[in-house]
Amino acid sequence: MSIIEVCDIVKKYPSFELKNASFGIEGGEITGFIGRNGAGKTTTIKTMLNLIHLDGGKVSYFGKNLTDNEVEIKKRIGYSTGTLSWYPRKKIKDIAGAIKPFYESWDEESYRKYLNMFGLDEMKMPVELSEGMKVKFNLLIALSHRAEVLILDEPTSGLDPFSRNELLDVFEELKKQGVAVFFSTHIISDIEKCADTIVYISKGNIVAALSKNDFVKSYSKKGESLEDTILRMESEGGATYA
Amino acid sequence: MRNILKKEMFLTASVVTYVFILFGLMFFLPGYPILCGAFFSALGIFKSFESAREANDIVFSALLPIAKKDVVKGKYYFVCTIEVSSLFLMMLAMILRMTLLSDSTVYRNNVMMNANLFALGAAFIIFGLFNWIFVMGFFKTAYKYGKPFVIFIIVAFLSIGVFEALHHIPGFEGLNAFGCDNIILQLSMLIVGLLIYILMTILSCKKACEYFERIDL
Numbered sequence: 001m002s003i004i005e006v007c008d009i010v011k012k013y014p015s016f017e018l019k020n021a022s023f024g025i026e027g028g029e030i031t032g033f034i035g036r037n038g039a040g041k042t043t044t045i046k047t048m049l050n051l052i053h054l055d056g057g058k059v060s061y062f063g064k065n066l067t068d069n070e071v072e073i074k075k076r077i078g079y080s081t082g083t084l085s086w087y088p089r090k091k092i093k094d095i096a097g098a099i100k101p102f103y104e105s106w107d108e109e110s111y112r113k114y115l116n117m118f119g120l121d122e123m124k125m126p127v128e129l130s131e132g133m134k135v136k137f138n139l140l141i142a143l144s145h146r147a148e149v150l151i152l153d154e155p156t157s158g159l160d161p162f163s164r165n166e167l168l169d170v171f172e173e174l175k176k177q178g179v180a181v182f183f184s185t186h187i188i189s190d191i192e193k194c195a196d197t198i199v200y201i202s203k204g205n206i207v208a209a210l211s212k213n214d215f216v217k218s219y220s221k222k223g224e225s226l227e228d229t230i231l232r233m234e235s236e237g238g239a240t241y242a
Numbered sequence: 243m244r245n246i247l248k249k250e251m252f253l254t255a256s257v258v259t260y261v262f263i264l265f266g267l268m269f270f271l272p273g274y275p276i277l278c279g280a281f282f283s284a285l286g287i288f289k290s291f292e293s294a295r296e297a298n299d300i301v302f303s304a305l306l307p308i309a310k311k312d313v314v315k316g317k318y319y320f321v322c323t324i325e326v327s328s329l330f331l332m333m334l335a336m337i338l339r340m341t342l343l344s345d346s347t348v349y350r351n352n353v354m355m356n357a358n359l360f361a362l363g364a365a366f367i368i369f370g371l372f373n374w375i376f377v378m379g380f381f382k383t384a385y386k387y388g389k390p391f392v393i394f395i396i397v398a399f400l401s402i403g404v405f406e407a408l409h410h411i412p413g414f415e416g417l418n419a420f421g422c423d424n425i426i427l428q429l430s431m432l433i434v435g436l437l438i439y440i441l442m443t444i445l446s447c448k449k450a451c452e453y454f455e456r457i458d459l
Contacts, residue, residue: 049305051304051305051458053458070310071308072307084301085298087298094252098252099249102307103307
């Protein structure tokens, strides 16, 4: 059974609709969630975090419905975004100190370990961090409470190629430790580099949710790279493949 | 719940909120509408809502492993903590003005409202109005705080005006009692104010939880 199951979720806005999105995420795997800007990635992620209400469908983690087991599930997952930063003028140490009591699973040793691994100075404030370091700070918090799943919204957007590469290496490292990583991006090379599974969304439709190999087998033409394939699919309407 | 209150106090709150608690001491001022002290303390709380929005505090809190309604309750606990702290200072000033300073000429000649139990009851009502109009209003969107605060300013100053004017109306002079004069009336007014505060806070908190459950973040 998948560690996360997204079943037929529907979210309607006046100018956009997420249409019966379904996919599963396996434990200890990296899943890349690809789609162009405005395709519905953030909406999907927000439904997966219960930040917005569903007009249909359901999201389950570890075999349990999210809406009925929200508190328990949130203790086991971590979230990060490349576009939002929390408490920009508070020290990392103070933010971590305020979060810590919410998690029985908080592991001070892991906190110190990842603090060193990510090269973060806990006396710094988020406003003093680069975009890449902000993502690492969010990862630090998630990993310190031993999150089994990381849901990351555009963690690589706005990062230079070096920082992106470094972050993708961190994902690989986390995968080795059994953490499931689900990250959205519009940068296809990120997916190409480290994803085991690809979930491709276009105009609110999940076009494909397959392992990278199966995705290539199903959609790539001879001699096409993954980037060429997705660009071609998108230019041909994307959602028509759904 | 202790954790979310701690988070509100040490992470989210603006320093201004704590400093503005001191406006409770305006209960010492003669010749000044002392209920403005409650308004300024409420203004201090407003500053924390302002800094909370800048820090994306609501989404951050909603992502914590707590029920969504606990995000709202956490804010209410924080707001009430500040209000009660300010009321405590008002009470200290009131006790001094009702005892040691009750015969002080400067207070006896004060044309404005006297700092007595009725004034403290009125301060409870001002804070109740803040919780009802501003805090509940904020949670309709969990984003827009300007409109509910402007409405609170209007209602608060109208209320202050009414409370200040009351004792000048024939038959209501007893509300401006010095020391322990008209103590039953004073005490009744305090209890009424306290009950209105409790009622407005509990009901607005329930309603704010409902609003917050409904909105998309």
